Amino acid sequence: MLLLIAGTMSVLFVRNLFVATMLLGIVSFTMALIFISLDAVDVAFTEAAVGAGISTVLYIGTLALVGSQEKDKPKFAAGPMVICLVVGAVLYYATYEMPRFGEPNNPVHTHVAPRYVNDSPTEIGVPNMVTSVLASYRGYDTFGETTVIFAAGIGVLLILRQRRRRKNEDDETDVPLDKGKTGQSGSLSGLGSQHDLVPHVIAKLLIPFIFVFALYVQYHGDYGPGGGFQEGEIFAAGIILYALVFSLDYARSVVSEKAILFLISAGVLLYGGVGIASMMLGGNFLDYNVLASDPVAGQHLGILLVELGVGITVTAAMLAIFYAFVGRADLIAAKAEQEEN
Amino acid sequence: MSFGFFNYWVFIILLMIGLYTVMSRSNLVKKMIGLSLFQISVFLFYISMGKISGGTAPIVVDGPLDTAAPIYSNPLPHVLILTAIVVGIATTALGLSLVVRIRESFGTIDEEEILEMKDGA
Numbered sequence: 001m002l003l004l005i006a007g008t009m010s011v012l013f014v015r016n017l018f019v020a021t022m023l024l025g026i027v028s029f030t031m032a033l034i035f036i037s038l039d040a041v042d043v044a045f046t047e048a049a050v051g052a053g054i055s056t057v058l059y060i061g062t063l064a065l066v067g068s069q070e071k072d073k074p075k076f077a078a079g080p081m082v083i084c085l086v087v088g089a090v091l092y093y094a095t096y097e098m099p100r101f102g103e104p105n106n107p108v109h110t111h112v113a114p115r116y117v118n119d120s121p122t123e124i125g126v127p128n129m130v131t132s133v134l135a136s137y138r139g140y141d142t143f144g145e146t147t148v149i150f151a152a153g154i155g156v157l158l159i160l161r162q163r164r165r166r167k168n169e170d171d172e173t174d175v176p177l178d179k180g181k182t183g184q185s186g187s188l189s190g191l192g193s194q195h196d197l198v199p200h201v202i203a204k205l206l207i208p209f210i211f212v213f214a215l216y217v218q219y220h221g222d223y224g225p226g227g228g229f230q231e232g233e234i235f236a237a238g239i240i241l242y243a244l245v246f247s248l249d250y251a252r253s254v255v256s257e258k259a260i261l262f263l264i265s266a267g268v269l270l271y272g273g274v275g276i277a278s279m280m281l282g283g284n285f286l287d288y289n290v291l292a293s294d295p296v297a298g299q300h301l302g303i304l305l306v307e308l309g310v311g312i313t314v315t316a317a318m319l320a321i322f323y324a325f326v327g328r329a330d331l332i333a334a335k336a337e338q339e340e341n
Numbered sequence: 342m343s344f345g346f347f348n349y350w351v352f353i354i355l356l357m358i359g360l361y362t363v364m365s366r367s368n369l370v371k372k373m374i375g376l377s378l379f380q381i382s383v384f385l386f387y388i389s390m391g392k393i394s395g396g397t398a399p400i401v402v403d404g405p406l407d408t409a410a411p412i413y414s415n416p417l418p419h420v421l422i423l424t425a426i427v428v429g430i431a432t433t434a435l436g437l438s439l440v441v442r443i444r445e446s447f448g449t450i451d452e453e454e455i456l457e458m459k460d461g462a
Contacts, residue, residue, distance in 0.1 A: 129416040145424040159435075
């Protein structure tokens with residue numbers, strides 16, 4: 001916990017954005033460990049995959065495009081500090097009205113949670129309660145969240161993939177990326193050097209296991225910690241590793257952008273389709289009981305399909321975002337080359 | 342009154358740091374990082390609420406157990422935060438892509454410089 005506070009403080013004060021990103025990753029990882037100690041294994045899993053994995057990659061991708069040095073201007077902002085302290089004081093005061101940490105009789109534990117804990121093993125037949133609550137009891141929420149991820153993926157593609165049309169007009173406002181200033185060359189796809197033997201060999205060994213592990217997480221999500229969200233992150237991380245170590249072009253030849261666009265929507269459609277199918281069979285939307293002759297078997301099937309839909313969407317959205325960032329860097333590098341010639 | 346609220350206090354401190362980073366730093370990437378910190382602190386708050394002392398992870402264990410019935414921590418906050426994390430990274434990516442576009446249009450990601458540019462023009 002104290003490590004956490006120290007980490008966040010240093011994130012605040014460090015000037016180099018690259019270092020700040022790394023520290024953010026460390027904070028995420030520490031947080032994942034704390035989640036485990038608080039019994040939230042599923043959440044810890046997700047936090048480790050997302051916070052320490054994917055988000056770090058995204059931040060670094062951004063920094064490669066925008067430069068990593070914060071303007072050197074140590075200043076103390078009085079106004080925000082006062083607001084923060086006031087907010088903190090109010091919240092601190094509020095904690096005294098909070099129920100004590102870890103008491104079984106807290107209001108949180110007396111509302112709907114006992115039903116989930118007591119009935120889900122017999123109603124759903126899935127040992128992992130987090131999965132059953134996620135995919136069955138609160139299936140609507142999860143559907144909405146999958147749609148948000150879908151929308152965010154599409155949004156990033158829209159923002160980053162549009163090409164410059166007015167090339168001559170915005171010459172004055174357009175400051176070309178100064179390679180010395182950004183510290184890194186614009187091209188990220190050049191990262192996969194042909195000569196780095198060690199990363200190549202290691203990556204080739206690791207990637208199949210990453211994929212197998214991702215699939216295990218996907219299909220074992222009913223029994224242990226895991227599920228569609230985690231699976232998506234891990235699978236995407238495997239492909240991103242491939243793209244980083246070899247090159248983006250290779251990765252594109254494995255999973256093309258068109259396939260990703262198709263998969264993003266396919267996942268959401270699969271989720272929605274399960275809902276529609278259950279309606280067709282006479283139940284409510286996302287009511288899995290009717291999917292098979294036996295309600296419990298129906299729940300199993302429904303959760304499996306829905307998690308698969310979530311997994312597909314998350315994987316594809318993460319890859320779409322990654323491709324968009326890296327593709328942008330390539331675009332700029334190509335443009336800079338053109339200008340030089 | 343001493344240790345019962347420790348997690349909540351850590352949450353408050355993290356939240357204050359995140360909020361201060363968002364408000365005081367003019368670099369847009371730093372603002373995004375502050376937003377992530379803010380987000381993480383809220384995750385901690387929810388998960389702390391779901392914990393029951395002496396409880397275990399909410400996964401049903403088969404087979405005979407020595408104790409009568411294991412206490413499971415509350416699965417509901419876990420579900421909410423699980424999805425929130427993934428949605429959070431998606432929205433962060435959206436924000437970062439906007440930052441990239443801003444950098445391309447203005448040549449800087451410093452908020453104040455952009456504002457000055459606007460006044461000058």
